[in-house]
Amino acid sequence: MLERIAGSRRAGPEGNGHLPVDAGLITDTAAYAGERPTAWQAVQTARNIGRPHALDVISRVFDRFQELHGDRGFRDDPAIVAGIAELGGRPVVVVGQQKGASTEENIERNFGMPYPEGYRKAIRCYRLAEKFHLPLVTLVDTPGAYPGPEAEERGQAEAIASSIQVMSRLATPIVVVVLGEGGSGGALALGVGDVVLALENAIYSVISPEGSAAILWRSAAEAERAAQAMKLAGPDLLETGVVDALIKEPAGGAHTDHDATAAAIKTALVAQLERLVRVPVADLLSLRYERFRSFGTVVEPRAGEVAAPPRPWWRRVLGR
Amino acid sequence: MRLRNPFGRKPKEFPSHLWTQCPNCGEMLFNKQLARNQSVCTNCGHHFKLGAKERLELLADARSFTETDADMVSSDPLGFVDSKTYPDRIAAAQAKTGHKDAVLTGTATISDIPVVLAVMDFEFMGGSMGSVVGEKLTRAAERALADRAPLVIVAASGGARMQEGTIALMQLAKTVAAVTRLDEAGVPFVSVLTDPTTGGVLASFASLGDIVLAEPGALIGFSGARVTSETIGEKLPKGFQRAEFLLDHGFVDQVVPRAQLKERIAFFLGAFRVAGQDLRWSL
Numbered sequence: 001m002l003e004r005i006a007g008s009r010r011a012g013p014e015g016n017g018h019l020p021v022d023a024g025l026i027t028d029t030a031a032y033a034g035e036r037p038t039a040w041q042a043v044q045t046a047r048n049i050g051r052p053h054a055l056d057v058i059s060r061v062f063d064r065f066q067e068l069h070g071d072r073g074f075r076d077d078p079a080i081v082a083g084i085a086e087l088g089g090r091p092v093v094v095v096g097q098q099k100g101a102s103t104e105e106n107i108e109r110n111f112g113m114p115y116p117e118g119y120r121k122a123i124r125c126y127r128l129a130e131k132f133h134l135p136l137v138t139l140v141d142t143p144g145a146y147p148g149p150e151a152e153e154r155g156q157a158e159a160i161a162s163s164i165q166v167m168s169r170l171a172t173p174i175v176v177v178v179l180g181e182g183g184s185g186g187a188l189a190l191g192v193g194d195v196v197l198a199l200e201n202a203i204y205s206v207i208s209p210e211g212s213a214a215i216l217w218r219s220a221a222e223a224e225r226a227a228q229a230m231k232l233a234g235p236d237l238l239e240t241g242v243v244d245a246l247i248k249e250p251a252g253g254a255h256t257d258h259d260a261t262a263a264a265i266k267t268a269l270v271a272q273l274e275r276l277v278r279v280p281v282a283d284l285l286s287l288r289y290e291r292f293r294s295f296g297t298v299v300e301p302r303a304g305e306v307a308a309p310p311r312p313w314w315r316r317v318l319g320r
Numbered sequence: 321m322r323l324r325n326p327f328g329r330k331p332k333e334f335p336s337h338l339w340t341q342c343p344n345c346g347e348m349l350f351n352k353q354l355a356r357n358q359s360v361c362t363n364c365g366h367h368f369k370l371g372a373k374e375r376l377e378l379l380a381d382a383r384s385f386t387e388t389d390a391d392m393v394s395s396d397p398l399g400f401v402d403s404k405t406y407p408d409r410i411a412a413a414q415a416k417t418g419h420k421d422a423v424l425t426g427t428a429t430i431s432d433i434p435v436v437l438a439v440m441d442f443e444f445m446g447g448s449m450g451s452v453v454g455e456k457l458t459r460a461a462e463r464a465l466a467d468r469a470p471l472v473i474v475a476a477s478g479g480a481r482m483q484e485g486t487i488a489l490m491q492l493a494k495t496v497a498a499v500t501r502l503d504e505a506g507v508p509f510v511s512v513l514t515d516p517t518t519g520g521v522l523a524s525f526a527s528l529g530d531i532v533l534a535e536p537g538a539l540i541g542f543s544g545a546r547v548t549s550e551t552i553g554e555k556l557p558k559g560f561q562r563a564e565f566l567l568d569h570g571f572v573d574q575v576v577p578r579a580q581l582k583e584r585i586a587f588f589l590g591a592f593r594v595a596g597q598d599l600r601w602s603l
């Protein structure tokens with residue numbers, strides 16, 4: 001929820017050279033009073049082929065990126081890029097889903113749809129981050145995990161489940177940034193972190209609007225309605241707490257200015273990691289558990305409303 | 321007796337409240353006899369889907385099941401409307417199944433071993449996982465952790481519940497995190513995959529059992545077969561995404577016929593005495 005970060009600004013130490021924790025971030029949907037893009041506009045922007053993709057962001061945000069290849073079991077999946085880089089002079093592990101900027105490149109990258117071996121490469125790199133006490137940054141941008149028969153044969157579901165599992169207990173700080181499309185379980189496999197951010201025009205959904213329309217309305221042409229119903233756009237995600245804050249995009253969208261977009265992402269990452277690296281790992285893990293534990297709205301006639309919205313966890317971390 | 325039925329209609333002498341046709345072999349099965357055979361075709365061994373109540377009767381020792389969180393119902397966080405409103409869909413599913421949502425959870429014994437048991441019901445909105453399923457399973461795992469009792473989850477689900485949007489997707493992370501705590505604490509988790517177990521349920525807790533068992537012929541996969549066949553533009557081979565396919569590819573430990581399921585679960589639970597339980601005698 002919003003307070004998770006907004007509250008921390010009030011609670012956090014100021015004036016000692018650290019960035020304010022909400023630097024460059026939108027933490028309140030009041031910023032969108034009256035001028036929210038429609039869900040369908042958000043879907044189109046999030047999928048814009050000119051949008052900065054993982055490597056565009058990595059090359060601008062990080063220094064000295066060295067890519068690591070392969071899952072050590074089957075092959076190297078080009079739909080996931082991973083490696084070691086420096087952020088503000090300090091080493092981090094970066095893992096992201098990679099879409100292409102052209103049809104050719106998209107074919108090479110499988111449109112950013114990972115195979116199980118892509119997720120297993122990611123898991124291998126998560127473990128490196130934990131082993132060497134490096135923060136982990138993940139960049140989410142996929143229509144979904146690849147649904148082909150070879151992916152089924154090699155255990156797509158198991159790979160995603162394991163990736164979620166490893167992230168949920170990885171003993172190092174994790175910041176997730178949803179760059180464009182957060183498509184279902186294939187996105188969540190890179191999406192479990194201490195702080196989850198999204199670019200302003202990113203989307204995050206349980207199923208693609210087309211998929212949902214085909215099932216619920218029995219017509220893919222109803223995708224626009226489905227998108228609206230699923231509340232998958234940035235401001236919606238901020239309201240439901242699925243993302244903690246949105247990263248401001250340049251006017252006209254991230255595709256109009258990759259440099260400015262990357263600069264905003266960098267500011268946000270540095271501010272978040274500066275904060276997170278000071279939290280003891282045991283606290284980090286229990287707060288991460290609670291962050292995801294708190295999702296859901298259920299009603300118990302005898303017990304009243306449970307699963308209250310997440311409490312501002314920064315306050316507890318900092319003991320305030 | 322094999323029945324020929326060229327007009328695709330049920331013959332009048334087999335009224336559907338008394339008889340069920342096996343979709344695999346075409347045999348007409350007398351409902352009472354089918355129920356007595358745990359809903360397995362007496363002719364070909366086809367495993368029919370089992371409701372949550374029948375599943376509990378199959379696995380839990382007689383009168384051992386005590387349901388928890390029985391009253392929990394979903395709210396409508398998104399105000400979701402397709403051709404019906406989400407609350408209307410829930411009400412219809414409740415009327416159809418007699419359950420509040422797509423999973424029953426509680427404590428039970430399986431061959432005298434105390435367990436926390438959760439069984440999903442595909443009849444309730446395709447067994448889809450939304451806030452209630454996610455919360456009940458998470459509480460079940462947390463109870464298993466607190467009691468140091470093994471967790472047994474019988475999955476039957478088409479995946480995450482679309483009507484709850486991204487909140488439903490977050491239930492994957494929530495349930496995975498909960499069973500992961502059992503893993504760290506050395507408390508056994510047996511996952512049983514039944515027809516069907518697909519999408520977000522397979523891509524979360526259901527794939528993460530210490531032991532993963534599946535029922536014969538169960539449809540088990542990440543993507544819907546329709547999506548997969550559209551992706552490759554051809555028909556899928558017979559047996560694709562069936563339990564035996566997963567066994568061949570190394571993603572389930574055993575395919576277990578329904579008649580042997582309870583004793584098989586009990587065998588593994590007996591072998592994996594919960595870490596800490598043995599120690600009580602040596603402290």
Ligand SMILES: [Zn+2]
Binds near residue numbers: 345346347365
């Ligand atoms: Zn049969």
